[in-house]
Amino acid sequence: MDALETLLRGLPQAVASGLVYGSIYALIAQGYYVTFSTTQTLNFAQGDFLMVGGMLAFTTFGVLLLVGAPLALALIVALAVIPLILALMGTLVERVAVRPLRRAFSLGWILSTVGVAVVLRNTVEVVWGREPKPVPSVFGENAVRVDAGLFQFGVLPQEVFILVASLATMAVVLVFLKRSLLGKAMAAVALNSSAAGLMGINVRAMVVLAYIISSVLAGVAGLLVVPVLHAYSFMGVLPGLKAFAVAIIGGLGNPFGILIAGLLLGVVEFIVAIFNASLRDAVTFFLLIVILAWRPLGLFEKPSKEKV
Secondary structure: OOOHHHHHHHHHHHHHHHHHHHHHHHHHHHHHHHHHHHHHHOOOOOHHHHHHHHHHHHHHHHHHHHHOOOHHHHHHHHHHHHHHHHHHHHHHHHHHHHHHHHHOOOOOHHHHHHHHHHHHHHHHHHHHOOOOOOOOOOOOOEEEEEOOOOOOEEEEEHHHHHHHHHHHHHHHHHHHHHHHHHHHHHHHHHHHHHHHHHHOOOHHHHHHHHHHHHHHHHHHHHHHHHHHHOOOOOOOHHHHHHHHHHHHHHOOOOOHHHHHHHHHHHHHHHHHHHHHHHHHHHHHHHHHHHHHHHOOOOOOOOOOOOOO
């Protein structure tokens, strides 16, 4: 009964916090989906692109607050500048770390993108140092509390913003991919790059665009979460790994499955943390092993059927 009562008391908070962090995992994981579905490659520096977004947010906020600009203006400037910088970084990663090695030997891009992650972390430590750096939230630091008997939980306004902005960003990206001409061109490249090239689609440009979208998603995730996690060189390691797990569990080719898997994983993590916070990170990879043993393609991915 004690364990059940503990679960019931902690469940509302676990769901609230889990949805917030799960939305971040899903947002980063959508980047894995975009690059994999278009190019059959993944950027294993994705979590560190989140870190770069967080560090750029720290710098942007610091500079603008130093000259007396309001927090709201700092957020607007960060939302305008950070995606541009991350888009450039995504282009460079595809051009330097992925494209040449895809030609040379099929899996070389795995090690090269891991190398990019290490370079980014070391560079950030040299430029910004190792100490976590706080970034103020535009929405303040006072938690909103709900108290109705056993149904008790608290969330920061920034956490509400994270959830709403993450879901909205994913919706915009999915609409772009499914409805726009560029999105349809990317889908054509994913289906058959040779045929897409014969139809006049610039295959190389679509591959670069996939990496740009993936990098921007990670950068936006960093901007959203940095007031909660603080900015430091290793802030993207666990979110990046968990997002990869979410992409695998949800199905690398299924963006809606990735969204559901991300939200569910976030909730499960915090439910486990009710009883033992030390197991919160371990449960992600335990579930990954169990689910892949049961469904190797993920929960929501269906085997492709080839026509003979």
